[in-house]
Amino acid sequence: MTSTAQRFSIGLTGGIGSGKTTVANMFGELGASLVDTDAIAHQLTAPGGLAIASIRDHFGADFIDEHGAMDRARMRSHVFGNATARHALEAILHPLIRSETARAAEAATGDYVIFVVPLLVESGTWVGRASRILVVDCEEEVQIARVMQRNGLRRDEVEAIMAAQASRPARLAVADDVIENNGDAAGLLPRVRELHASYLELARAA
Incomplete structure (x- = not known):
């Protein structure tokens, strides 16, 4: 980055x-200037977020709630203690988080x-x-x-x-x-x- x-x-x-x-x-x-990677992850998994389509494709529609966001409670329960599922979610989210973090840093105007x-x-x-x-x-x-x-x-x-x-x-x-x-x-x-x-x-x- x-x-x-x-x-x-x-x-x-x-x-x-x-x-x-x-x-x-x-x-x-x-x-x-603050760039919060947790906030970026939330944006990516919110309704219309950049990660939603990939999460639906990989994990299924059950992991998307009625509003179109990732079902956090279901996903948390699914990946806890399940290294394969956790790595799959990370493979979706981490590249997007990195790119969005870089974009936010480029736009930052603070000291x-x-x-x-x-x-x-x-x-x-x-x-x-x-x-x-x-x-x-x-x-x-x-x-x-x-x-x-x-x-x-x-x-x-x-x-x-x-x-x-x-x-x-x-x-x-x-x-x-x-x-x-x-x-x-x-x-x-x-x-x-x-x-x-x-x-x-x-x-x-x-």
Whole structure:
């Protein structure tokens, strides 16, 4: 993806419940352009999305809901623990996500680009493509409590999601920068401002 190499960019990631969306929005308010790969994936699988025809062809009409979107609950249940089905879905979505991400980056007008990539480590393709990797990190117990409260899930359900994601050590191992988020959102702003100032300098020098 040439756009990431030509322009200073940040790959932002974190585990479920880490607060990466909150952090990303703070950077956005300071002038960064946000390219959210999760949001792009949702657009691709929404009614009329670019992935819908291929999903219908491969998985069948049962995986498309009455509105014409991918049936997320059915697909999630189908691919969970089914590596063949998961790889098939990824083969449909990932090339489209890459092209749409590149297009969004080319159109970005902010001081620099932040790619918000929930599965950055798991994908194995982002390290080296973004100029720097920023990890939003928190204690696992904090993650569990946040997701239980936010999503209404049981503890074992949250733990299963976390087990399917990269571990904290794996994320931290690729990090150039880390934001610790064990408290409330207000406490994040000083660190976000500090990193934003640093990123502005690096973007201008790029």
